[in-house]
Each structure stands twice: as structure tokens, then as C-alpha cells.
Amino acid sequence: MSDRTTNVVILGSTGSIGRSTLDVIEHVGPRLRAVGLSAHRSLARLVEQAWKHRPRWAIATDEAAAGDLDWGLLPPETQVVLGDEGVAEVVADADVDVVVAAMVGSAGIRGTWAAVEAGKRVALANKESLVMAGPLVMPLARDRGATILPVDSEHSAVFQALAAGRREDVKRIVLTASGGPFRQLSLDELEHVTVEQALAHPTWDMGPKITIDSATMMNKALEIIEARWLFDLTAEQIDVVIHPQSVVHSFVEFRDGSVVAQMSPPDMRLPIQFALTWPERYDSPAERLDWSAAFSLEFEPADYDRFDALRLGMEAARSGGTTGAVLSAANEAAVAAFLLGELRFSEIVPSCRRVVEHHTFDASPTLDELFAADCWAREQIGKIGARGSGLGIRG
Numbered sequence: 313m314s315d316r317t318t319n320v321v322i323l324g325s326t327g328s329i330g331r332s333t334l335d336v337i338e339h340v341g342p343r344l345r346a347v348g349l350s351a352h353r354s355l356a357r358l359v360e361q362a363w364k365h366r367p368r369w370a371i372a373t374d375e376a377a378a379g380d381l382d383w384g385l386l387p388p389e390t391q392v393v394l395g396d397e398g399v400a401e402v403v404a405d406a407d408v409d410v411v412v413a414a415m416v417g418s419a420g421i422r423g424t425w426a427a428v429e430a431g432k433r434v435a436l437a438n439k440e441s442l443v444m445a446g447p448l449v450m451p452l453a454r455d456r457g458a459t460i461l462p463v464d465s466e467h468s469a470v471f472q473a474l475a476a477g478r479r480e481d482v483k484r485i486v487l488t489a490s491g492g493p494f495r496q497l498s499l500d501e502l503e504h505v506t507v508e509q510a511l512a513h514p515t516w517d518m519g520p521k522i523t524i525d526s527a528t529m530m531n532k533a534l535e536i537i538e539a540r541w542l543f544d545l546t547a548e549q550i551d552v553v554i555h556p557q558s559v560v561h562s563f564v565e566f567r568d569g570s571v572v573a574q575m576s577p578p579d580m581r582l583p584i585q586f587a588l589t590w591p592e593r594y595d596s597p598a599e600r601l602d603w604s605a606a607f608s609l610e611f612e613p614a615d616y617d618r619f620d621a622l623r624l625g626m627e628a629a630r631s632g633g634t635t636g637a638v639l640s641a642a643n644e645a646a647v648a649a650f651l652l653g654e655l656r657f658s659e660i661v662p663s664c665r666r667v668v669e670h671h672t673f674d675a676s677p678t679l680d681e682l683f684a685a686d687c688w689a690r691e692q693i694g695k696i697g698a699r700g701s702g703l704g705i706r707g
């Protein structure tokens with residue numbers, strides 16, 4: 313990579329990960345270049361980013377929103393591309409080296425799929441791509457010679473720690489979880505958590521969906537499933553530990569009891585940069601650990617009784633098939649319903665469990681069948697929310 317520029321396409325460039333990626337590209341300098349940027353609805357911001365980074369392509373994935381914008385506002389060298397077909401066309405271009413899959417939610421899977429199909433290096437931030445379609449995406453990557461590198465901080469840590477030993481000597485991996493803002497609340501207090509409280513996250517600065525997921529621990533559940541597919545592990549080889557400081561980003565335990573961890577202050581720009589420049593490393597704009605001041609790191613076991621989301625994650629990692637898609641879609645809809653005031657915070661996870669337990673399991677679905685399962689799960693959450701009384705589990 314040192315000799316030539318790595319051309320990067322960022323799918324979801326206006327979101328939190330997308331903006332951090334542009335920050336990294338700016339910092340690393342001419343070795344990295346943003347050649348394609350995509351946004352769904354934040355098109356004014358996309359135009360702004362285009363003027364700063366001068367990409368070859370600006371992709372608008374929501375064609376209706378694209379119709380409302382004056383595309384003459386873009387720099388002259390930037391070409392407008394529309395929809396999922398546009399994404400597929402751009403990521404397959406011979407000049408593209410890395411595709412950052414940073415779109416939010418299950419809609420992001422189409423972009424990941426196109427990049428994997430084109431045999432690219434994929435810096436994967438969209439966890440739904442593996443949570444929903446891991447059993448299809450991983451074999452496709454092997455077939456097409458695509459490399460999937462994790463951007464999720466926990467999976468990046470595991471990926472880095474795995475380099476310390478042989479794959480067959482790995483006993484298990486342990487994902488760290490901050491525990492979310494409500495780790496200390498009583499179950500009664502959890503009943504009354506408001507949208508504003510749920511959106512205030514202590515360590516990471518993230519988008520609303522992932523912040524709520526972090527508070528319910530559903531984010532960790534999705535990461536368990538993601539790790540199961542990405543690293544080809546069994547559910548029994550994956551564990552979770554609470555680590556409120558978010559400095560140790562996860563660890564790998566080897567057969568002999570050695571535990572190898574990756575540490576750094578919580579800053580997504582580090583795992584993003586590593587996925588872009590791997591196997592090389594460059595100076596980073598991310599904050600560094602300061603060993604000149606005293607600090608403590610705490611770990612405590614995860615409480616699976618309190619956070620049923622973790623159990624759901626383990627169950628989905630074990631059963632595979634349609635379960636990951638149903639859980640992920642149900643959660644996305646439940647979080648949206650919570651943000652709209654249609655579900656209580658404490659009803660998000662039980663609603664997801666109910667939908668998962670009522671779904672018709674298919675052990676080897678096609679991509680279309682996964683999307684159908686996804687739609688079905690959202691409808692079920694819609695019915696629960698629309699009743700106005702949620703699950704009827706209020707005390």
C-alpha cells in the first residue's frame with residue numbers, strides 16, 4: 313500500500329462511521345483517497361463532503377430524496393449515481409480497492425453483498441450484513457476472493473489478537489461490553505427510562521440506534537452473532553464481559569490460558585484506519601492511552617438474567633438460519649417504536665424474544681428469504697406497538 317493510493321468507497325458516508333472514515337482519510341494523507349461517497353437521505357451533507365474530498369462518484373441510495381436535490385451543486389468531476397444498482401456498479405469498478413460498508417441497518421446488506429461479490433476488501437461496519445446473512449456472505453467472500461475486515465471495535469480487537477497464535481489453538485474469544493448507561497438501574501427504574509436518557513451514552517459517541525442497542529445490550533447480542541460468522545466460531549467459544557471503561561476492546565484466550573487483548577481509548581477512527589491500511593499501520597488521529605497518569609480498568613461478569621438480549625444473541629449464534637435476520641429486524645423496528653413512544657424501553661428486548669420465538673425457522677434460507685423474514689419480523693413489532701399497550705407486561 314505504501315507505493316500507491318488505496319481508493320476507498322464509503323457506503324454511508326454521512327453517518328457517524330462514514331464521517332470518522334473521512335477523518336482518517338484526511339489524516340493519513342495521499343495513501344488513501346475517497347473515490348466514492350454514498351448517502352441515503354442526508355444529501356446536503358453528501359454534497360458538502362463531495363466538495364471537500366472530490367470523489368469520482370456521489371451515490372444517492374434513496375432515489376426519491378435524490379429527485380429533490382439540485383445535483384448541479386456537486387463538483388464538476390463528481391458523477392451522480394442512484395440506487396442499489398448504482399452502488400453495485402461503483403463498488404465493482406476496477407479502480408476501487410476498499411469498500412467501507414457503513415450503512416445503518418439491514419438495508420446495508422445489499423451494498424456489502426455487491427462489494428463481496430466484486431471480490432473487494434470490505435471494511436465492515438454494518439453488523440447486520442453478518443448478523444442477518446453471515447451464512448451466505450462468508451462463503452460468497454471465499455468464492456470471490458473478497459476479504460472482510462471488521463470495523464466494529466470488538467471484532468477489530470479479536471482480529472488483531474488472533475494474529476498472536478494459531479487458529480486451532482484458540483479456546484474462545486471474549487467480547488467486552490461497556491454495560492450501557494443503565495447497568496446500575498433497578499428493574500423498576502428501567503421501566504421508566506426515557507428516550508433522552510437512553511440516548512446519553514457514557515463512553516462512545518454513536519448514532520441513536522446503536523446507543524439504544526448499547527443500553528439494552530442488544531448491540532452485544534448482534535456482535536456475538538457477527539463474531540460467530542466472521543471468525544467461524546461456535547456460540548460456546550464466545551463470551552461477554554462487562555468493562556465500563558471501553559479501553560480493552562476484546563480478547564482472545566488461547567489453549568494454554570494466555571489471554572491476548574487489544575487496548576486503546578474508545579475512538580472508532582482506530583479500527584476504521586486499521587481496516588483501511590491492514591496489514592500496515594500508520595500514525596492515527598485517534599487519542600492514545602496516557603501511561604503517565606494512573607488509571608484503572610474494571611471487569612465484571614455479564615448478567616445474562618438481567619440482559620436477556622445476550623441470551624437471544626447466543627441462541628441466534630447457535631441456531632443460525634433465519635434467526636439472526638429475525639432478531640436484527642425485530643430489534644430495529646422495536647428501537648424505532650421506542651423512539652416514537654410506541655414501546656417502553658423495557659419492552660424492546662421482550663418484544664424481540666417474542667417475535668424470534670414465533671417465527672418459522674429456516675435453517676438454510678436464500679437472501680430473498682432472509683429479506684422476507686426481515687419484513688415479517690418488522691410487521692410483528694408493528695402489531696405489538698400498534699396495540700398501544702405493548703406486550704401487556706406492564707406492572
Ligand code: MG
Nearest residue numbers: 464465466535
Ligand atoms: Mg462494537
